[in-house]
Amino acid sequence: MKTAEVKVTVELDAQNLPETITWESTDAKTNDKVPVKAMFMALWDHNYKNSMRLDLWTKDMPVDEMKRFFYETLQTLGDSFLKATGEKNIVEDLRDYCAHFADKMNIEQK
Incomplete structure (x- = not known):
């Protein structure tokens, strides 16, 4: 081990x-x-x-970077949840919310 x-x-x-x-x-x-x-x-x-x-x-964490950090964390939580549970439908909903979050926070989506 x-x-x-x-x-x-x-x-x-x-x-x-x-x-x-x-x-x-x-x-x-x-x-x-x-x-x-x-x-x-x-x-x-x-x-x-x-x-x-x-x-x-x-x-000294910049606010714009904190917004991006939250956005990317939400996205990767979706990846982890999908991998752990296989629940595709709810992850698609989370992705939709992430797009909404990015729009409201003026975050450029990659």
Whole structure:
């Protein structure tokens, strides 16, 4: 059995707001710490049947990039949901909503 570790490091200011966020993985091709401006992490607690979340972004995360980050996260959640459940119809609905979200937020769709 193989084990991999993902490590997230958050440097906080005096008010406990994130200044910098980096992540690294033992399974990555390099051992470099990768700087990021935002992250969303969701974990499923099987015992309590609920999700646990960790949403962080640095103080200097631009609003336009945050909008794009949300849009792309919603899109990839659809990919993950389709892969995990095979529920094509609801994923198509999510894609429709993502297009609506992009339109309302003036995000260029790729």
